[in-house]
C-alpha cells in the first residue's frame with residue numbers, strides 16, 4: 001500500500017506535462033550544436049503559451065532577449081529544427097499533443113517580435129491521416145523546411161511553432177483551463193546569398209490569430225477530414241524571381257494591424273535589403289483533405305492541464 005501511494009505520488013510529480021522546446025538547428029544536415037540560449041531564444045521552461053494577446057505568443061517567454069549567436073545558412077538550404085521534451089532524443093512531445101507545425105521569418109530584431117513583421121514560409125497540418133506532430137515524433141523531433149532560394153543576405157528571426165490541439169475544443173478566453181497550446185521558438189539566423197527577396201507579408205501573430213480561428217478552436221475528438229492551418233497562406237517573398245507576375249492581396253487576417261514597424265531600437269546593424277515590392281502569394285500547402293477520416297474518440301483525461 002505504502003509502495004503504491006509512493007508510486008502514485010511519483011507518477012504525479014514526474015508529470016511535468018508533455019510539453020516541448022527546441023534544442024538545435026541543422027543546416028543541410030550539419031548539426032550546429034546545442035542552440036539553447038546560444039542562437040535560440042530559449043524560454044525558461046517547456047510550457048505552452050495560450051493567451052493570443054501575450055507577446056510571449058510570438059517568441060515565447062524571454063523572446064525579447066536577443067542571444068549572442070546566429071545560425072549561418074545559405075539561402076535555399078534546408079534547415080532542420082530539432083525539438084525535445086525534457087532531454088534531447090526523448091519522446092519529443094506527448095502523442096496526445098496533435099497539431100500543426102508552422103514556420104515564419106522576419107527581419108532580425110532584438111525585440112520580442114510582437115509586431116507585424118512575419119512572413120509564413122512553411123506549414124504542415126493534417127494530411128494523409130497524420131498530424132505534423134505525429135511526423136515530428138516519428139522523426140525524433142526533427143522538422144525540415146527550406147529557406148527561400150532567393151532570400152536576401154542578412155540577419156533574420158525564424159519562428160517555428162507547434163500548436164497542440166488536445167484541449168483546443170474550448171477557447172482559452174472562455175475557459176482558461178483549456179485552449180490551444182502554442183509552443184513557439186525563435187532562432188537567430190544569418191543568411192548568405194545574392195538573392196534580393198525579402199519577407200514582407202507583415203503578419204502580426206498576436207492580432208492575426210484569433211480565439212475563434214477554426215484552426216485554433218478545433219475539436220480533435222470529433223470526426224474530421226481536414227484541418228485549416230491558422231495564419232496567412234505561405235508567401236513568396238517580395239522581389240522573388242519565383243513569385244510570378246501578378247501580385248495578389250495579402251491574405252493575412254491581421255489587415256487591421258499596425259504598419260510594419262521595423263525595430264529601429266536594435267543596436268545591432270540589420271542587413272541592408274532590397275526595397276520591398278508587393279508580395280506575391282502562393283498556394284497554401286498542407287491542408288490536403290485526407291481520405292481517411294479520423295474516428296471520433298473519447299476525449300482523454302487531460303494529461304497536461306497546467307500551462
Ligand SMILES: [Cu+2]
Pocket residue numbers: 017018019020094097304
Ligand atoms: Cu504539454
